[in-house]
Amino acid sequence: MPPVTRGFVGRRTRDKRLPPGQYDVGGQWPVLTAERAPHLDTSRWTFTIEGLVERETQWTWDEIRALPDERWDGDIHCVTTWTKFGMRFDGVSVDTLLDSARPRPEATHVVAHSHSGYTTNLPLADVTGGKAWVVWNAEGSPLTREHGGPARLLVPHLYFWKSVKWVAGLRVADHDEPGFWERNGYHDRGDPWSEQRFQGD
């Protein structure tokens, strides 16, 4: 246990839905990005799965919207220690997309990237099996530009820097390749319940 801070009591009620070190941000939804939010026109937006796949596949906005959609309800956790309870997102399962592209047997990881050049790495197992989506609605409304609209990745069981805003695609690989924040000291996986915030955690 860390050393006790003199005089610190803290909030006495702790919701069991809060991972360690997190606090309930309430009705707010903070914005944290490292760059200017791009203006993306859905008429030119695409999502591509490439790399170690049997069939490199690209969807236009209309094509991805025509796929079977799913709804996700749950909590999201940011490495900067806020948690937001009871979010709702609508989108398409990454399983559906990968089923089309068909990763090769040796595939183990993906690099998810945005239309603005942001990247993050994820084990393939963390974006398959009903754990990740490409989403376009939040709380029943179209995702705003500042929150990654028109579409972002949603990997809600990991810290939210993995849920790439303005997502452009996945590159499938047979090795782990650190992305933007991971090269800047953040953890390669980012499980909130294990507090995998920074390298070495």
Added chain:
Amino acid sequence: MGAPDTTSRRTLRWQLATVTGIRDEAPGVRTFRLALQDVSAHLPGQYYVLRLTAEDGYTAQRSYSVASAPDGTATIELTVERLDDGEVSEFLHDVVVPGDILEVRGPVGGWFAWDGGSPALLVGGGSGMVPLAAMLRHARALGRPDLVRMLVSVRTPESLFYGDELTGPQVSVVHTRTAPDGATRPAGRLTIDDVAPLVRGGETAYVCGSPAFADAAAELLVEAGVAPESIRVEQFGPTG
């Protein structure tokens, strides 16, 4: 956004730091001077994580930008705004006194950081001026104040902190609610006329503030000719 220009994959260890000084900057804004055990020079713009632990093991963590420039000593300064119902900021303001021990780890963040080697345009709103002040101080300490231009947006003259340092040809201050007596610019939000004269070409822009401020400032920078990929943003706070 291109590839990060710094790589930091070392393990960040928690360490104990002694509070050696506390200074009021503005109403509800205080700077805490911390003496670290492990010297790890930060880049201006980087931040530290602070962790508080109660007797029953309950912990709370928050991140704070370093306000001071790296000076070769094992000290850093964190400027903290007291937030309403802010679990950690209220504790820091109301309970912590010099001599107390706090737990920190860092420095963190290699993207919103300036190494002092190239021209930088710094645009900050409110307490977004904290990491930018570290950059300004670093530029002056290096003897290269010419590398930096800083634009600060504050509501009133009273809400400007580090006021005695935010002067001189490198710094422009814009007031959004109340302008000081004798000001030539009326109070009002940042406009292209505030931003455009500061753009020289070839610089990296560092924008820090609330999401609404950061988004508006980044749009103005693009309008003023700064390439989007040369704009680095650090935002904090809620959206509507």
